[in-house]
Amino acid sequence: MTDLATEGALASPARAIEAAQSVWSLRWRRFRHHRAGIASLAILALLVLFCLSAYPLERYLNLDSNATDLLSRYDPPSATHWLGTDEGGRDELLRLMYGGQISLLVGLLATVIGGGIGVSLGLVAGYFGGRLDSFLMRLTDGVIALPLLPLLIVLAALDLTKLGFSSEFAHSGAAGFWRIVVIIALVDWTAIARLVRAATLSVKERDYILAARASGAGALYVMATHVLPNIVTPIIVALTLTVGRVILFESVLSFLGFGIVPPTPSWGNMLNNAQELVTTAPALAIYPGLLIFITVIAVNFLGDGMQHAFDPRSERR
Amino acid sequence: MLAFTLRRMGQTLVVLLVMSFIIYGLIGLMPGDPIDIMAASMPGVTPEVVAKLRAIYGLDQPLMLRYWRWLMAALQGDLGFSRTHSQPVLEVLMPALWQTCKLMISSFVLSVIAALILGVVSALRPGGFVDSFVSLFAFAGISVPVFWLALVLILTFAVALHWLPASGMTNVGDGGFMDQVRHLTLPVLTLMLANTGQFTRYVRAAMIETLRMDFVRTAWAKGAGAWRVVIVHALRNALIPVVTIMALSFGTLFSGALVTETMFAQQGMGKMIYDSILSNDFNLALSGLLFATLITLLSNLAADLAYGWLDPRIALK
Numbered sequence: 215m216t217d218l219a220t221e222g223a224l225a226s227p228a229r230a231i232e233a234a235q236s237v238w239s240l241r242w243r244r245f246r247h248h249r250a251g252i253a254s255l256a257i258l259a260l261l262v263l264f265c266l267s268a269y270p271l272e273r274y275l276n277l278d279s280n281a282t283d284l285l286s287r288y289d290p291p292s293a294t295h296w297l298g299t300d301e302g303g304r305d306e307l308l309r310l311m312y313g314g315q316i317s318l319l320v321g322l323l324a325t326v327i328g329g330g331i332g333v334s335l336g337l338v339a340g341y342f343g344g345r346l347d348s349f350l351m352r353l354t355d356g357v358i359a360l361p362l363l364p365l366l367i368v369l370a371a372l373d374l375t376k377l378g379f380s381s382e383f384a385h386s387g388a389a390g391f392w393r394i395v396v397i398i399a400l401v402d403w404t405a406i407a408r409l410v411r412a413a414t415l416s417v418k419e420r421d422y423i424l425a426a427r428a429s430g431a432g433a434l435y436v437m438a439t440h441v442l443p444n445i446v447t448p449i450i451v452a453l454t455l456t457v458g459r460v461i462l463f464e465s466v467l468s469f470l471g472f473g474i475v476p477p478t479p480s481w482g483n484m485l486n487n488a489q490e491l492v493t494t495a496p497a498l499a500i501y502p503g504l505l506i507f508i509t510v511i512a513v514n515f516l517g518d519g520m521q522h523a524f525d526p527r528s529e530r531r
Numbered sequence: 532m533l534a535f536t537l538r539r540m541g542q543t544l545v546v547l548l549v550m551s552f553i554i555y556g557l558i559g560l561m562p563g564d565p566i567d568i569m570a571a572s573m574p575g576v577t578p579e580v581v582a583k584l585r586a587i588y589g590l591d592q593p594l595m596l597r598y599w600r601w602l603m604a605a606l607q608g609d610l611g612f613s614r615t616h617s618q619p620v621l622e623v624l625m626p627a628l629w630q631t632c633k634l635m636i637s638s639f640v641l642s643v644i645a646a647l648i649l650g651v652v653s654a655l656r657p658g659g660f661v662d663s664f665v666s667l668f669a670f671a672g673i674s675v676p677v678f679w680l681a682l683v684l685i686l687t688f689a690v691a692l693h694w695l696p697a698s699g700m701t702n703v704g705d706g707g708f709m710d711q712v713r714h715l716t717l718p719v720l721t722l723m724l725a726n727t728g729q730f731t732r733y734v735r736a737a738m739i740e741t742l743r744m745d746f747v748r749t750a751w752a753k754g755a756g757a758w759r760v761v762i763v764h765a766l767r768n769a770l771i772p773v774v775t776i777m778a779l780s781f782g783t784l785f786s787g788a789l790v791t792e793t794m795f796a797q798q799g800m801g802k803m804i805y806d807s808i809l810s811n812d813f814n815l816a817l818s819g820l821l822f823a824t825l826i827t828l829l830s831n832l833a834a835d836l837a838y839g840w841l842d843p844r845i846a847l848k
Contacts, residue, residue: 265696345783356546359831361823363786364804368554368820371808462676466790469678470805488682488794492697504677511674520672 244523251519254512261306263511265318268311278315280477288495300498302486310501313479317506319340320391320480321461324398328460329453332403336410336435341418349413354404368461369397370472398463402456409452411435432489447524451517458513465506542826549577551605558817561808566590568614568811587848611814615807618779620818623803628822630700633786634791638722645727645779646689650734651766657739665731669744670702671768672728677787681721681794688717698796718795722787726780733776737769744768771841 227325271307273281276292283303297306308511339350370393383389411449417423418441426436467473468482475482485491491499570576585591587602601735603790605613610620645813653665691698696702702713742765789801796802800819807815 294766347692356549359546359782359824359827360550361782361785361820361827363789363800364820364823365584367805367808368557368816369560371562372557376560376562440713458674462674465676466678469676470790470793471809481678485678488678492682492685492690497688499682499686503676503682506676507671510676511670514670514674 221410223291228472232524235251236349241523243251245519248352248519251523252415254519256517257302257508258516259365259514261314261505261512262318264355265311265314266439268315271311272308275305275308277305277308277446279305279479290496293324297501298497300484300495301490306498306501309479309484310481310505312501315508316391316478317461317464318509319456320324320403320474322397323395324402324460325456326455326463328403328456329406329449333410333442335403335450336407337414337441339407340411340414341433341437343415347411354407357401358404362399362463363466366397366401367470367472369400370394370467379395387475390478394464394467394473398460398467401461402463406449406452406456409448410483412444413492414441417441417444432461442457451521451524454513454520458510458517461506461510461513465503467497532839532843536743539617539832539835543828547821547828549675551821552598554824555601555816556594558813558820559597561811561816563811564590567814595811596624600623605818610818613807613810613815615810616815620814623815624800624818624822627798627800627803631788631792631801632787632797632798633649634722634781634797635719635781635788636721638726639781639784641719642726642730645723646734646777647766649727650730651738651761653731654738654742655689655710656733656762657735663734665735668769669728669731669735672725674728674757675725677725678794680725681717681791684717684721685794689705698794700797712752714792714795714797718791721794722791723782725787726784729780730777731774732739738765738775741765741769742840758804771838774841775834775838778830778837781830785823785826 255395277294281304283299286303287301289299289303295305295307297310300306300309324332335350335354339347374393375381376390379389381498423436423440424439431440464473464480465482468480469485469488471483471486474480474483478488481502485499488499560598566581566588569584570581582591589597590602601611608621609626612618613620615621616623640802649665649668653659653662656662685697688695696714697717701710702714742761744765746768747760747765755764785801788799789805791797792802793805794797800823804816804819804823805811807819
């Protein structure tokens with residue numbers, strides 16, 4: 215850290231640019247010392263690799279992950295079925311891999327959409343202030359006060375045709391997938407909105423913003439080029455933690471039968487018949503949940519590590 | 532303080548009213564309506580009769596009017612009739628509410644106690660061995676899917692060890708106090724483990740901050756014993772934000788309670804809402820959701836009032 219500072223001070227213009235870019239390399243250095251964070255990053259990379267290898271493995275083992283075979287239900291692990299088969303005689307390992315793709319994808323997409331809602335509302339509330347701010351913050355408080363899971367169940371059970379969607383769309387697999395993404399995004403934007411509002415309030419009176427406004431920059435331009443880049447750090451951390459929460463929401467909704475619709479697997483809906491699994495095939499009741507658990511705990515430790523690395527006040531750890 | 536209390540109560544009422552309208556509207560968007568269900572059980576019914584039935588029950592009226600009628604009836608204590616239970620909604624709701632209160636309050640109290648112990652112990656030596664261990668436990672608690680935790684506990688304590696019953700509320704022909712306690716043990720343990728993680732993090736953060744303060748150093752310097760400094764001086768002060776945030780999270784326990792009750796077949800509010808949505812019991816679902824919202828709102832109100840009472844500066848704002 216010390217040699218970086220001296221380097222920056224003595225630097226030629228070209229070196230100065232390098233030093234300016236090195237905020238992220240500095241953060242990376244600090245992150246590397248957060249053992250749990252590094253381990254989580256490695257685990258997440260392995261999990262993604264694991265899920266993406268579904269198709270190659272399917273070809274290699276010459277299996278079809280969707281083909282049911284009622285004669286080989288709950289087969290024990292074998293050379294063809296490495297983790298055995300499920301209640302439909304389908305390969306458990308392949309379904310875990312494909313299910314993971316769905317669960318992770320829902321986690322990322324809902325975070326991006328919910329994050330988008332939260333960032334926009336927070337920016338607008340913080341930047342403009344006044345009545346708009348108090349209205350948006352009351353709205354946020356209202357959503358926070360809701361019992362989320364029952365509400366998500368109701369939203370998942372809504373009849374899309376009553377909302378004006380065509381009947382074929384409402385019953386298609388794509389609608390089932392996007393419905394989950396959208397409803398989770400609709401309830402899980404409040405933490406981001408509050409955070410962005412607070413951060414916006416703290417930067418909006420700074421001189422560089424006043425200068426930009428004085429030279430005639432519009433509100434949208436100032437928000438996009440001056441406010442957002444300066445508050446992006448806490449947003450990244452919060453978004454990371456949101457991914458973990460969203461994966462948990464998706465899994466519990468799918469588990470309760472209101473999420474991803476079988477036969478499309480997700481880590482949640484693979485436990486739909488958990489009551490039966492507990493007595494007939496306990497291992498199958500463990501695997502999907504264990505993967506969710508590992509994913510979410512890794513995501514949370516990653517967020518924690520980033521928080522330490524991004525916060526200049528935190529020393530070591 | 533009185534003005535603050537009254538204002539917060541007023542706000543709570545307004546939010547409840549707004550929520551009742553939103554939930555009423557959402558329930559109306561669920562698949563099918565009561566008349567469809569009635570018609571399905573009457574073979575040979577003509578569309579004219581169906582239309583006439585709609586008119587008799589007022590289902591052809593605009594949403595606002597139907598909501599107004601429902602609200603007026605609800606204010607007089609008439610929440611309608613539960614289709615699946617063939618009983619007035621209130622008579623189904625009350626025992627379920629009591630069951631959920633038992634589950635939520637006992638697991639809440641237990642997690643608060645566990646979190647206070649774990650949080651204080653880990654804050655004494657941040658970064659130490661005990662702290663790392665408690666941190667891992669806390670992260671695990673935040674990251675675990677509640678339904679899977681329940682599954683693991685069922686597999687361990689009910690299926691493998693046969694110590695405790697896996698589901699239900701009483702054994703047939705028993706139903707004494709100890710029998711009820713045995714049936715509640717695993718659900719309470721599940722919900723408690725899932726919440727202790729977050730609570731521990733609150734206590735740890737608040738304690739670390741408080742232990743750094745000058746008055747704590749003064750207490751050490753005066754030669755006060757370790758127990759006295761940590762518990763009497765530091766913990767008492769750290770408790771102010773902790774009490775508030777814990778009370779705020781009481782409402783969020785409801786989502787966990789829904790999953791836990793479903794997993795362990797406990798006839799509480801969560802399972803009742805879940806079942807009523809699955810079986811299109813609109814009146815029951817509507818009232819259940821409203822009561823769940825009410826629980827959350829009341830715990831938020833209690834948290835705010837407690838905070839205003841513990842820290843009088845808040846009430847003045």
